[in-house]
Amino acid sequence: MEPGGCDAGPTVKAVAAVLPAGGSGERLGGATPKQFCTVQGRPLVSYTVRAVERVSWISDIIVVVSPENIETMKSIIEKYGHKRVTVTEGGITRHRSIFNGLKLFSENKFSNHLLQKPEVVVIHDAVRPFVEEDILLKVVMAAKEHGAAGAIRPLVSTVIASAADGCLDHSLERTKYRASEMPQAFLFDIIYQAYQQCTDYDLDYGTECLHLALKYCKTNAKLVEGTADLWKVTYKRDLYAAESIIKDSLSQQICIITDVKEAVVQVGFLLHESLRSQIKVETISISLSKRDNHLQNIFSGQCYNFVCINVHLNTSENASFSIDLEELTKMKKFAREVKRKNILVYGLLIQYKDYFPLQETVNSAAALTMALIKDRNPELTGQLVVA
Amino acid sequence: MEPGGCDAGPTVKAVAAVLPAGGSGERLGGATPKQFCTVQGRPLVSYTVRAVERVSWISDIIVVVSPENIETMKSIIEKYGHKRVTVTEGGITRHRSIFNGLKLFSENKFSNHLLQKPEVVVIHDAVRPFVEEDILLKVVMAAKEHGAAGAIRPLVSTVIASAADGCLDHSLERTKYRASEMPQAFLFDIIYQAYQQCTDYDLDYGTECLHLALKYCKTNAKLVEGTADLWKVTYKRDLYAAESIIKDSLSQQICIITDVKEAVVQVGFLLHESLRSQIKVETISISLSKRDNHLQNIFSGQCYNFVCINVHLNTSENASFSIDLEELTKMKKFAREVKRKNILVYGLLIQYKDYFPLQETVNSAAALTMALIKDRNPELTGQLVVA
Numbered sequence: 001m002e003p004g005g006c007d008a009g010p011t012v013k014a015v016a017a018v019l020p021a022g023g024s025g026e027r028l029g030g031a032t033p034k035q036f037c038t039v040q041g042r043p044l045v046s047y048t049v050r051a052v053e054r055v056s057w058i059s060d061i062i063v064v065v066s067p068e069n070i071e072t073m074k075s076i077i078e079k080y081g082h083k084r085v086t087v088t089e090g091g092i093t094r095h096r097s098i099f100n101g102l103k104l105f106s107e108n109k110f111s112n113h114l115l116q117k118p119e120v121v122v123i124h125d126a127v128r129p130f131v132e133e134d135i136l137l138k139v140v141m142a143a144k145e146h147g148a149a150g151a152i153r154p155l156v157s158t159v160i161a162s163a164a165d166g167c168l169d170h171s172l173e174r175t176k177y178r179a180s181e182m183p184q185a186f187l188f189d190i191i192y193q194a195y196q197q198c199t200d201y202d203l204d205y206g207t208e209c210l211h212l213a214l215k216y217c218k219t220n221a222k223l224v225e226g227t228a229d230l231w232k233v234t235y236k237r238d239l240y241a242a243e244s245i246i247k248d249s250l251s252q253q254i255c256i257i258t259d260v261k262e263a264v265v266q267v268g269f270l271l272h273e274s275l276r277s278q279i280k281v282e283t284i285s286i287s288l289s290k291r292d293n294h295l296q297n298i299f300s301g302q303c304y305n306f307v308c309i310n311v312h313l314n315t316s317e318n319a320s321f322s323i324d325l326e327e328l329t330k331m332k333k334f335a336r337e338v339k340r341k342n343i344l345v346y347g348l349l350i351q352y353k354d355y356f357p358l359q360e361t362v363n364s365a366a367a368l369t370m371a372l373i374k375d376r377n378p379e380l381t382g383q384l385v386v387a
Numbered sequence: 388m389e390p391g392g393c394d395a396g397p398t399v400k401a402v403a404a405v406l407p408a409g410g411s412g413e414r415l416g417g418a419t420p421k422q423f424c425t426v427q428g429r430p431l432v433s434y435t436v437r438a439v440e441r442v443s444w445i446s447d448i449i450v451v452v453s454p455e456n457i458e459t460m461k462s463i464i465e466k467y468g469h470k471r472v473t474v475t476e477g478g479i480t481r482h483r484s485i486f487n488g489l490k491l492f493s494e495n496k497f498s499n500h501l502l503q504k505p506e507v508v509v510i511h512d513a514v515r516p517f518v519e520e521d522i523l524l525k526v527v528m529a530a531k532e533h534g535a536a537g538a539i540r541p542l543v544s545t546v547i548a549s550a551a552d553g554c555l556d557h558s559l560e561r562t563k564y565r566a567s568e569m570p571q572a573f574l575f576d577i578i579y580q581a582y583q584q585c586t587d588y589d590l591d592y593g594t595e596c597l598h599l600a601l602k603y604c605k606t607n608a609k610l611v612e613g614t615a616d617l618w619k620v621t622y623k624r625d626l627y628a629a630e631s632i633i634k635d636s637l638s639q640q641i642c643i644i645t646d647v648k649e650a651v652v653q654v655g656f657l658l659h660e661s662l663r664s665q666i667k668v669e670t671i672s673i674s675l676s677k678r679d680n681h682l683q684n685i686f687s688g689q690c691y692n693f694v695c696i697n698v699h700l701n702t703s704e705n706a707s708f709s710i711d712l713e714e715l716t717k718m719k720k721f722a723r724e725v726k727r728k729n730i731l732v733y734g735l736l737i738q739y740k741d742y743f744p745l746q747e748t749v750n751s752a753a754a755l756t757m758a759l760i761k762d763r764n765p766e767l768t769g770q771l772v773v774a
Contacts, residue, residue: 371766379758
């Protein structure tokens, strides 16, 4: 969807985004600023950049980081193949950082090549990784119409004012107020003019861009109801929550790959049936002897989770089976190698004996598969779990 | 520590706590109200009750739930052995529920036996499970002195007021306001009088107890800075965060149990050394042949995680080893049985061969042990992981 492209609404000529990522993360209580904390092997800021860059109508993305993190940020952009991103140096406060980002569009001295000045600029925090295109579109369209717009959320706690003695002065009626969240969007000329005119006090102690637009450009921002996932990663518990949400999003879908042989297809079918109440399942049967090309195509698709089923018949008569230590070591070595590419490999043994009901074992295999996919524990890769 | 018991400060005669737990959890987006959502096999409200009941100077704990959850709550209290807890029926709003809870201390008709009227009453949400004794003590002492007190936190987002047209009217200067959190504490007579006098509008639309004390009893509550862990479980992401925090708190300590035989003690020592940079480790060597009594004592201690080391010498010459399927099935069966008591059992095989460096294998075992302890994945119990 393109802003204005879908109906008779106003057409926006160019949209850029500025992501302030200069925070020190002091509330998190760790040494690493929260935007650079690793979640499932990837820095948080990279998730946010990805969320913004997949919006095709945002032409330029400026990430503003503190001087000591310029190189870190550049290497993140390279490692994760981010496009349309420019890294620039922030100031000592949030407002100064955002202002620096905006200058790339209008002051030659801050950039080797001047970026195209956008009609509307989106401002979004690097520590709000779950922003959706829908809310970005809404604030951009509202900014086009009103000059400024920002996402809001209901207050979770009552807000109170304290008197000088540390006692309650008054409490605000919760329904009359909202939490101002991100993203926000502005006509570029309005927010840039606001930053040019505002005082050092504003730049040093202010936090709210909507306030600057109101104070210096008499622009009353349109407020847009946002969804719960706009929240800002602030505390350690928020990193935990972000990790769980990311794990969740990675465990929505599974692809079962089997050989075309009947016995294998049957196990694949049963596993499919057992899994499909919990996860979206796709099953592909291909000749595994010429699998290389096929598999490459499958793996480059949208799915993050694969179960490849191979059937080995155990011909021994007794109830014990033997695992070759060298085989196990080989599997662990392979798992260790691909883990570097963030691919997690586990072995799953489905025991099938006449006196074991296959369905029950497959159900157990499905439960184990779900547990491994949901946990995504890199330490357990290369292990052989037994259903 | 007892309020007033430690120094010359005011002595509080009796302290009770009221936990409103009647919320419907609509913001969570699930069918189960959030206080009854299960985190690591235990309902959230049970963690909160535990946090309050371990404070020895709180004599009575009233949990106020909606009529349909009375039985659920009673069975939770029985299952987790909560003491000093009375369950009572809530009203249709938060204030009406809290008022109902307070009535147990002063109106005969609401209770079979009238509970002792406390001097100070603590009000705390059932969905804030991580409250510490320290902050409870602070609000109680402040309530004794000021009549009312409540925990506050800095605002995470700027708070704004919107005009009738859905545009920004003004934003509040973030530093002048605070989020009102829980716990709060009141002289019983003050908060009870406030509830008796307040209007139906207050009871139906209000949310803030401090406001009632101010409006009806002219009591300006003392505001006490709380810690980040006072936050309220509101959204699904908060449940994720709570789960991670609870897992974290369960993985702080490990007890390694070995036989007194030298070979076993040596492995135990190496594992101890390898783990101690990540977790508090205690190692106990006892004669495992008469272990039953000893182990019982150890397990009833404070530690949640145990590694029992047994050494089996593999005398075969070649690199393959054999796992008896029946043995494995027995272990899984045992793990399944004890899982009902929320005990998670995993098997860990440390391969020790002359040509494997033992230290390296032990390091790998330590990493696997930490992964299993941190993940606490019930689906993987009974599995044999190989270091």
